[in-house]
Amino acid sequence: MSTRARAKPQRDRHQEIVEAAAQVITDRGLAETRIQDIADRCGVSPGLILYYFGSKDRLLVEALTYANDQSYLRMSRELRKMPAASERMDRLIQLSVPGLLPEYSLLDEWALWLEIWVRALRDPEMAKERENLDRRWVQSISEVIRYGRQTGEFPSDAADADDIAMEFGAMVDGLAIQVLLNDTVMTPARMHDICLDVARRLIGYDGTR
Amino acid sequence: MSTRARAKPQRDRHQEIVEAAAQVITDRGLAETRIQDIADRCGVSPGLILYYFGSKDRLLVEALTYANDQSYLRMSRELRKMPAASERMDRLIQLSVPGLLPEYSLLDEWALWLEIWVRALRDPEMAKERENLDRRWVQSISEVIRYGRQTGEFPSDAADADDIAMEFGAMVDGLAIQVLLNDTVMTPARMHDICLDVARRLIGYDGTR
DNA sequence: CTCCCGTTTGAACCGCCAGTCAACCTGATC
DNA sequence: GATCAGGTTGACTGGCGGTTCAAACGGGAG
Numbered sequence A, B: 001m002s003t004r005a006r007a008k009p010q011r012d013r014h015q016e017i018v019e020a021a022a023q024v025i026t027d028r029g030l031a032e033t034r035i036q037d038i039a040d041r042c043g044v045s046p047g048l049i050l051y052y053f054g055s056k057d058r059l060l061v062e063a064l065t066y067a068n069d070q071s072y073l074r075m076s077r078e079l080r081k082m083p084a085a086s087e088r089m090d091r092l093i094q095l096s097v098p099g100l101l102p103e104y105s106l107l108d109e110w111a112l113w114l115e116i117w118v119r120a121l122r123d124p125e126m127a128k129e130r131e132n133l134d135r136r137w138v139q140s141i142s143e144v145i146r147y148g149r150q151t152g153e154f155p156s157d158a159a160d161a162d163d164i165a166m167e168f169g170a171m172v173d174g175l176a177i178q179v180l181l182n183d184t185v186m187t188p189a190r191m192h193d194i195c196l197d198v199a200r201r202l203i204g205y206d207g208t209r
Numbered sequence C: 001c002t003c004c005c006g007t008t009t010g011a012a013c014c015g016c017c018a019g020t021c022a023a024c025c026t027g028a029t030c
Numbered sequence D: 001g002a003t004c005a006g007g008t009t010g011a012c013t014g015g016c017g018g019t020t021c022a023a024a025c026g027g028g029a030g
Helices: A013-028 A035-041 A046-053 A056-081 A085-096 A106-120 A124-150 A161-180 A188-203 B013-028 B035-041 B046-053 B056-081 B085-096 B106-120 B124-150 B161-180 B188-203
Strands: none
Touching: A013 A035, A013 A046, A013 A056, A013 A106, A035 A046, A046 A056, A056 A085, A056 A106, A056 A124, A085 A124, A085 A188, A106 A124, A106 A161, A106 B106, A124 A161, A161 A188, A161 B161, A161 B188, A188 B161, B013 B035, B013 B046, B013 B056, B013 B106, B035 B046, B046 B056, B056 B085, B056 B106, B056 B124, B085 B124, B085 B188, B106 B124, B106 B161, B124 B161, B161 B188
């Protein structure tokens, strides 16, 4: 009756759908995500989703990587603007703690990591993608370290930057899981303290706050 | 025809089903686990599964916690037999690395952790259970540390045992995820090295091998 | 032997949801 | 203004899988 085909050029439908999908996955979890939900979210018919992506699976994988991509790029851009390495490190840590900053709901991003991991367990394509995403994340840690050593802010006598980044990144992952799952003893504040503490010890900088 | 109701007392059906469920979940993943699969695995009809558990969900949650329970108890028993704290620590680390020891497929156990986490994200009951399971695991680390300090094997001047255990446990989680997902640079051997290294640094013991 | 009750089966039910399809709509092109 | 092509719809379907249920089974008690 009223709502028939629009056919306005409609800014990139593809991306629109991917974004909607990422939102739905965040809300309901990968297992509970239906094509209908995604269609509803962007006011479109379920058929159209399949028209663009061929199958549900293809959309899901793309949505998971896309969302992660966005978060990474956002952080990366933000860090690059900061002049001091210690400032970058502080911010990186802040952004790593789920639910610490109310404005960013990093909670969502971490929840998507979990979904990615489970899927990667049995989907080789997703496993490959996961490794790329993860590598990039660890790299931005080691870049900050190297940057700080270059500018003389951080001592250069400590261990290899890549090794430190890997160890630190792993610990952040482990802690973030607990925080994300509402652990009663591992609160965002506590995770933040621990991260600063460990970063100080490993990198030798004096994290503020 | 041939196979009709047995009605032999049949050693605990309940447990039999839970074990079968854990196996199927490990094999196919939580999302792909069907009641039929579990029924097949223990040579029983799907109806019986529901007879014992009422719903699929109840069985799944019980299976996930049960499997984790078993692994924990096995490790706990094993460690208690070892006289030296450093020996206990070595073994604990070995057992934490997915796929390091061919005899135990800890790979499976870690895969189940992932499933638990995802489920805990939206199922409060599972979240509660997950915290219990996790707490216990971290506790067995700090117990080893305390034991080593008591016997004089480990220096006592370092940080609080619980704090160390928490940090170390978190890092193990993070590393294990990478290994589990077949990361090309984070191999079991490398994770093992890193764990020994960090444990030495944090606890001050000289891990062997 | 017979009744009884917890166990077990197999078939049937039912809602759900990914994917298909034919029709339709719209804006562009000639 | 006719044709065309790509975007969009909504109804349909086919299968899958959790759950229900009536019936059957078999060991133990009386």
